[in-house]
Amino acid sequence: xxxxxTRNKKIEVQDLRLSYGHKEVIHGISFDIYENEILGVxxxxxxxxxxxxxxxxxxxxxxxxxxxxxxxKVDGIDVxxxxxxxxxxKIGMVAPLPVGLPITIYDNxxxxxxxxxxxxxxxxxxxxxxxLRQAALWDEVKDRLGSLGTKLSGGQQQRLTIARALSHQxxxxxxxxxxxxxxxxxxxxxxxxxxxLRSEMTIILVTNLTQQARRLASRTMFLWNGEIVExxxxxxxxxxxxxxxxxxxxxxxxxx
Amino acid sequence: MNPSNQESQxxxxxxxxxxxxxxxxxxxxxxxxxxxxxSTLAITAERGFEWVIRICGVSAVLFVLAIFxxxxxxxxxxxKSADFHLGKFLFSTEWYPTSMSNVRFGTLALxxxxxxxxxxxxxxxxxxxxxxxxxVSEFCGPRLRETLKVVIELLAAIPSVVWGFIGLTVMSRLxxxxxxxxxxxxxxxxxxxxxxxxxxxxxSISEDALKAVPDSFREAGIALGATKWQLxxxxxxxxxxxxxxAAVLLGVARGVGETMAVLMATGHAVHIPHGIxxxxxxxxxxxxxxxxxxxxxxxxxxxxxxxxxLLFGITFVVNLTADMIIRGMRRR
Amino acid sequence: xxxxxQLSSFGAAAAGRFTETALTRRxxxxxxxxxxxxxxxxxxxxxxxxxxxxxxxxxxMPALSLDFLLDPPxxxxxxxxxxxxxxxxxxxxxxxxxxxxxxxxxxxxxxNEYARDNWFNRLINLAVINLAGVPxxxxxxxxxxxxxxxxxxxxSVLSAALTLAIMTLPVIIASTREALASVPMSFREACWxxxxxxxxxxxxxxLPNSIAGILTGVILQVSRAAGETAPIMFxxxxxxxxxxxxxxxxxxxxxxCMALSMHLFVVSTQVNNxxxxxxxxxxxxxxxxxxxxxxLSILVRTRMRxxxxx
Numbered sequence: 001x002x003x004x005x006t007r008n009k010k011i012e013v014q015d016l017r018l019s020y021g022h023k024e025v026i027h028g029i030s031f032d033i034y035e036n037e038i039l040g041v042x043x044x045x046x047x048x049x050x051x052x053x054x055x056x057x058x059x060x061x062x063x064x065x066x067x068x069x070x071x072x073k074v075d076g077i078d079v080x081x082x083x084x085x086x087x088x089x090k091i092g093m094v095a096p097l098p099v100g101l102p103i104t105i106y107d108n109x110x111x112x113x114x115x116x117x118x119x120x121x122x123x124x125x126x127x128x129x130x131x132l133r134q135a136a137l138w139d140e141v142k143d144r145l146g147s148l149g150t151k152l153s154g155g156q157q158q159r160l161t162i163a164r165a166l167s168h169q170x171x172x173x174x175x176x177x178x179x180x181x182x183x184x185x186x187x188x189x190x191x192x193x194x195x196x197l198r199s200e201m202t203i204i205l206v207t208n209l210t211q212q213a214r215r216l217a218s219r220t221m222f223l224w225n226g227e228i229v230e231x232x233x234x235x236x237x238x239x240x241x242x243x244x245x246x247x248x249x250x251x252x253x254x255x256x
Numbered sequence: 257m258n259p260s261n262q263e264s265q266x267x268x269x270x271x272x273x274x275x276x277x278x279x280x281x282x283x284x285x286x287x288x289x290x291x292x293x294x295s296t297l298a299i300t301a302e303r304g305f306e307w308v309i310r311i312c313g314v315s316a317v318l319f320v321l322a323i324f325x326x327x328x329x330x331x332x333x334x335x336k337s338a339d340f341h342l343g344k345f346l347f348s349t350e351w352y353p354t355s356m357s358n359v360r361f362g363t364l365a366l367x368x369x370x371x372x373x374x375x376x377x378x379x380x381x382x383x384x385x386x387x388x389x390x391x392v393s394e395f396c397g398p399r400l401r402e403t404l405k406v407v408i409e410l411l412a413a414i415p416s417v418v419w420g421f422i423g424l425t426v427m428s429r430l431x432x433x434x435x436x437x438x439x440x441x442x443x444x445x446x447x448x449x450x451x452x453x454x455x456x457x458x459x460s461i462s463e464d465a466l467k468a469v470p471d472s473f474r475e476a477g478i479a480l481g482a483t484k485w486q487l488x489x490x491x492x493x494x495x496x497x498x499x500x501x502a503a504v505l506l507g508v509a510r511g512v513g514e515t516m517a518v519l520m521a522t523g524h525a526v527h528i529p530h531g532i533x534x535x536x537x538x539x540x541x542x543x544x545x546x547x548x549x550x551x552x553x554x555x556x557x558x559x560x561x562x563x564x565x566l567l568f569g570i571t572f573v574v575n576l577t578a579d580m581i582i583r584g585m586r587r588r
Numbered sequence: 589x590x591x592x593x594q595l596s597s598f599g600a601a602a603a604g605r606f607t608e609t610a611l612t613r614r615x616x617x618x619x620x621x622x623x624x625x626x627x628x629x630x631x632x633x634x635x636x637x638x639x640x641x642x643x644x645x646x647x648x649m650p651a652l653s654l655d656f657l658l659d660p661p662x663x664x665x666x667x668x669x670x671x672x673x674x675x676x677x678x679x680x681x682x683x684x685x686x687x688x689x690x691x692x693x694x695x696x697x698x699x700n701e702y703a704r705d706n707w708f709n710r711l712i713n714l715a716v717i718n719l720a721g722v723p724x725x726x727x728x729x730x731x732x733x734x735x736x737x738x739x740x741x742x743x744s745v746l747s748a749a750l751t752l753a754i755m756t757l758p759v760i761i762a763s764t765r766e767a768l769a770s771v772p773m774s775f776r777e778a779c780w781x782x783x784x785x786x787x788x789x790x791x792x793x794x795l796p797n798s799i800a801g802i803l804t805g806v807i808l809q810v811s812r813a814a815g816e817t818a819p820i821m822f823x824x825x826x827x828x829x830x831x832x833x834x835x836x837x838x839x840x841x842x843x844x845c846m847a848l849s850m851h852l853f854v855v856s857t858q859v860n861n862x863x864x865x866x867x868x869x870x871x872x873x874x875x876x877x878x879x880x881x882x883x884l885s886i887l888v889r890t891r892m893r894x895x896x897x898x
Contacts (some may be wrong), residue, residue, distance in 0.1 A: 059780055064705050086293075086784035099778040102797055102897040111792065112782035117294040132634070150898040168782055259675050288594070306702070312691060313698025313712060316761070319754060320715040323722060352820025387629025395623045406886060407634055413808075417849045421856050423873050426640055455633050456876065464705045483615045485622035513723025515818045516849075520857060540725045547728075547822055552737075564729040568722060575721035575859035578713075 009076075010172060010202045011056065012036040016070035018051055018060065018226075025051055026226040028070065038194065038203040040057030040213025040220035040234075042250070048208045050096075050228040053174045057091045057202075058084050074172070089116060092201075096177040098151030098157035101164075105132075105141050108149040108160055112168040123231055127167060134197070136189040155182040162190065166197075173197065174204045179212065210251050214238050222247050251256035266547065310389060327564045334558035351526045353546070353556040361559045363566070368528050369443075369536035373518055376447025376532060377454055382504055384451075385458030387537045390488055392459070393466040412456035416516040423449040423521025444532040446522035453557065454507040461506060461582070465499020466492055482529035498581050505578035509571045515540040539567055601721035602821070617656040641875075648872040651790065651865035657873065661851075664861050670870055673851035674877075676745075676812045676825070679839050680847060682811050684756060689806050692760030700768040701790055701884070720758035727755045731823040746841045748824030755819055756809040763808070767801025768794060772898070800892030807885035811878045817849040825850040847875045 011033040018026040025048045033039050041049050054060040056072055058079060059120055079117045089112065101108050109128045118124060128145070132138040137159040141152075149160055158181060165173060175194075179187040194203060194216055207213050213220045214234060221231040222244075230237065230244040242248055249255055334340050339359045348362025392404055427448060428440025435444075469492055477487045493500070522534025524545070535547070543560050550557040655669055662668030671731045695716070703709040733749030741747045779789040809849075817867050837843045852874055856867040 022889050059777070062780065063775075085783045085785055090782065093781040095777070095781070097774070101793060103776060103793070112784070113781070115294075115782070115784045115788050117298065120769070148897060164778070164782060201789055257771040298771065302785060306787055309694050309698045309843060310702060312694035313703060314708075316695050316699075316712050316719075317715040320719050322734065322756070323719070323730045324725065327726060327729045330729070330733045330737075384629045384632055387626045391623075391626035391630045395626055402633075404630060409886070410879060410882060411633070411637060413811055413815075413878055415812075415817070415849055415878055417815070417817045417852050418871050418875055421852060421867065422640055422644070424856060425868075426643055428638060452633065452637070483619045483622075485618050488622070507719055513721070513726075515723065516853065520853070540723060543725050543729070544818055544821065547732075561729055561733070564726045568726050571721050571723055571726075572718055577719055579714075579717050 007037075009033070010074065010212055011204075012071075012073040012076075013056075014071045014073075016052075016072060017054060017068070017171065017205045018048065018055055019067045020063070021065045024226070026055070029223075029226070029228045031228060031231050032068075033202060033220060034199075036204055037199060037219060038198055038205055040217030040219040041204060041206040041223055042208070042210050042213050042220060043223040043229075044250070045256070046209070046225075047223045049223055052223070053093065053176055053206060056174065057093055057171075059088070059093070069107050077137035089168040090171050092168070093174045094158075094165050094173070094175045094178045096180045098154055098161050098181055100152055100157040100160050102148060102150045105148050105149050105152070105160065106145040108164050109167045111191050112164065116168060131163040131166045134166050134193055135159040136186075136193055137163055142215065153187040158182045159186065159190065162193075168202060172202045172204065174206070176206045177208055179207070179209065187212075210238075222250060226251075264342065273557070282538055293494055298428045311578075314578075324565075324568065327561055329560050329563035329567065331565055334562060337555050337558075339555055340559070345559070349528060351542075353550075353559065361556065363539065363563060365526050365528050366537055366539045366542050366563070369522070370512050370538040370540065371574075372443050372529055372532075372536060373446040373450060373522055374508055376443055377450035377511050378504065378507060379547075380448065380451035381454045381458055381507060385503070385507075386462055386500065387453070389459045389462035389466060390492075393463050394484060394488060394492070408456045410460055411452070416453065417520075419449050419453055419517040420520030425516060427521065431533075435533060439535060441521055441523040442533050442535045443522065446518045446536075446538075447532065449521050450511050450519050453514065453517060454510050457510060458503045458507045461503035462496075462500055465496040468499060469495045481585060498528075498584060502578040502581040505574050505581070506566050509574040509578065512538075513540065513567065513571050515544050519544050539563055543567075590654060599652070636700055637799075644875070646873055648865055650870035650873065651863070651869035658868055661855075666859070666866070670848060670851060671874055672846040673737060673848040673870075674873070675776055675879075676839065676845040676847040677849070679745055679822065680749045680752055680824075681810055681813045683745065683889035683894070684843070685806060685810055686749065688753040688757040688760055688809070693764055694800065696761045696768060697790060700765050701794065716758050716761050719750075719754075720762065724755065724816060727751055727819045728822050731819055732753065736823055740813070743844055744824050744842045745839055745845050748820040748825070748845070748847075750817065750821045752813045753777075753824050755816065760805055760809055763805025764798075764802050767798035767805065770801060770868075771797050797897065798893035802887060804885045804889045807881060807888065811881035814881065815849050815874065815878050817847075817853055820836055820847055821850055821853075857879050 009032045013032070013211070014030050015028050016026055016030070017024060017028050029052075033180065039050070043049055050237055054063075055068055056074070056079065060066050060068060061084075074082070074087065074090065085206065101111065103111070106128055109126050113124060113127055114217075118127075129138060137156060140156065141147075142230050149157070152160060156177060164180070173194075178190065182190075191212070194205070197203065205213060205217055215236060220235050220237045221232065222229040224246070229250075230242055230247045232243065236242055237247060240248070243250075329488060335342070340361060345363055347364050348360065349365040349368075350360040350362040351365060352358065352360045386489065388404075388408075392401055396404070419563050423445050424530065426468065427445050429438075431442070431445055432440040473491050474494055477491045482490070518538045519541035522538065524537055525535040526537050526542070527534075529536045543563055547557070547560050550560060657669060657674060658671050659669035660671045661673075662692035697710070699716075703712070728751065728849060731747055733752075735741045735750050736743055741746075743748075775793050775797075776789050784792070813872065825843055825847045828846065848870070851869045852867065853872055855862055
């Protein structure tokens with residue numbers, strides 16, 4: 001896990017500021033994410049971690065009265081200059097609470113490809129199976145792909161959400177506290193999947209479990225109250241002497 | 257989509273799928289898969305349709321303006337007529353539109369007629385409607401509640417001409433028997449009929465208002481040892497008073513705007529009533545009764561349209577007030 | 589003093605009613621009274637209604653028969669039936685709702701899915717609400733001014749139907765919006781996250797899951813349009829029009845027509861020496877039609893509620 005100087009920057013954030021109405025929640029942060037790495041994002045609640053993700057895939061625009069300034073570049077191009085739907089297909093987003101759409105399991109996973117124009121049945125079948133396998137859900141649902149997505153258990157719906165996020169073959173995968181609503185066993189299975197996916201895509205892992213970031217990520221960012229306290233490799237962040245005292249205290253659980 | 261396009265897509269997808277491995281960490285350099293793109297036709301068609309939706313949405317404002325515009329347009333020329341004075345129109349009780357010698361267009365008697373019938377209706381409907389709403393929301397079990405709600409819904413569905421018919425026949429006979437007056441169509445008749453028509457809306461809005469009172473109020477009351485009745489009287493009614501006021505206002509707007517039922521149930525006398533057993537005519541009934549006979553373009557015709565503008569104004573203001581109150585209530 | 593009494597009664601309640609004081613007995617009593625008072629208020633509306641309806645049916649019996657439904661009115665309404673008045677509303681309602689349901693759906697989709705919270709859209713909301721409160725006679729005046737004269741459609745089924753369309757439009761918009769809003773936001777967000785456009789989300793998830801509510805709203809407006817008199821009285825409905833018995837297609841768009849609601853008005857106030865049963869029978873037919881349509885909407889609603897998908 002060496003950080004090569006020659007690695008490409010997949011995402012560049014420069015001086016990002018976000019306000020909801022008059023309240024500023026992200027105060028001018030800048031950082032880069034490299035291709036094919038897993039970046040952990042840790043921090044206490046209300047630190048604007050979710051808002052950061054929503055800025056990257058531009059779903060923050062659906063909330064009224066938000067104002068974004070600064071630049072976010074994906075693949076070197078400002079996100080505001082890209083076609084927003086293409087951008088969202090490049091980025092897979094997994095929300096904290098599992099959401100099964102009220103359509104069949106097959107349709108849940110086939111939804112995104114169909115929206116982007118793929119209608120060939122054979123291709124869709126292959127894609128659905130692949131994504132469900134990657135989300136560690138295939139074995140449980142392969143005989144009932146026709147049943148409703150909303151009737152699955154919480155853990156299954158979360159894996160369905162992950163399968164949906166993978167169905168449009170994203171280059172970037174954002175996970176926002178994905179393990180909140182699921183049991184530890186399922187969490188471990190998904191963590192294994194994430195380790196495999198790293199070779200195919202860039203992953204941003206927002207988590208309230210610092211140990212999870214330690215296990216999976218190569219670099220981690222500590223975000224607190226909309227500001228970056230520290231961002232560095234895991235060896236530094238989780239050691240006894242990170243650059244910022246607060247990092248140590250948060251990781252050690254002195255505050256949270 | 258043409259088949260060759262689909263096939264090539266399938267091929268590209270298959271190629272992409274095969275280069276990625278689901279096994280243990282092969283660190284292969286991955287090329288970005290051929291991304292599927294929607295055809296430009298689909299994208300433009302969708303954008304076009306979204307514009308249609310936007311235009312339709314915006315046009316809703318046009319409909320309201322159109323109603324006001326077309327009604328006012330027919331009414332407007334009357335202002336230039338020599339026989340017409342706005343002050344007398346609003347405040348005189350002398351309505352003689354077809355007189356040969358002295359044409360007069362005073363609508364005050366009609367306005368009083370409208371409000372007196374509505375007033376009687378509210379005096380009956382508000383206590384009963386409120387009582388029913390309290391019963392449905394606080395005192396009754398779920399089965400009975402569903403049945404009552406269905407009954408109230410069916411009550412609301414009865415067309416106004418049927419109500420008018422009931423007023424003309426059933427209620428009229430009843431009133432004659434009970435009070436001994438010679439004519440059964442009067443303010444009382446119209447008031448009772450209008451009350452029965454307005455009850456559904458009063459019940460449903462009042463029920464909404466009572467439901468909107470947070471449960472914490474009820475729990476606090478019970479914790480202090482209050483009975484259901486004390487709870488209703490001292491806690492819920494004051495808390496819900498805005499919504500209840502809105503319910504009454506909506507009932508009033510409904511009453512003032514009702515046409516057929518009052519046309520058939522209140523009689524035809526254009527005068528200020530001396531008691532509830534007098535016949536009256538309301539603004540709405542007047543238009544309905546006389547529009548058929550007024551020649552197009554005549555002053556009479558135009559004054560009737562102006563009465564329509566007046567009605568529009570009254571109900572607009574009352575509805576707006578009620579709506580603002582309801583919005584304030586829902587936001588809490 | 590009163591506070592002590594209240595506290596002690598609370599204690600009594602907590603002790604499981606072993607100590608039934610005079611205070612608690614009085615409280616129970618007032619509580620039952622209150623319950624019965626309110627119950628009787630609810631009943632006070634329903635019992636007269638049932639009595640009135642029974643009276644109507646009883647008085648209508650002599651004239652009610654299948655012939656009554658199929659025959660046209662004869663001999664100046666004094667005999668015969670209500671056939672054309674029955675067919676008329678079908679035309680009117682069909683044309684009216686074909687227009688208003690479609691436009692209403694689009695407006696509701698715009699307001700609920702696309703509109704941002706700015707002053708202009710609040711104005712549109714306001715406009716819709718006020719449109720709903722316009723008295724039916726003002727709708728009639730509008731119909732006369734706009735369709736009969738300005739658009740030169742004249743006195744016809746078309747003018748009457750369009751007037752009914754404008755009348756039913758705001759309520760359809762309101763009920764459709766409610767149906768759309770009942771679909772949880774989380775579904776829409778899940779769709780946006782995978783790059784679906786607004787319309788794709790609406791078409792695939794929002795609309796299919798709000799169909800029940802939309803349908804209920806439309807059916808209710810059908811029943812309302814069938815029963816209204818004032819809007820059609822001056823725009824297209826007439827006193828009498830010659831039509832064959834049992835003819836299903838008697839009217840063209842440019843014709844004038846008879847409608848059941850107008851017919852009831854005419855037969856009970858404008859014609860002399862009508863045998864008593866005929867107006868009552870007409871009222872009963874109109875009432876039954878409206879109630880059947882309403883019952884249909886309630887049926888749709890309860891069936892769809894039982895098939896909830898989330």
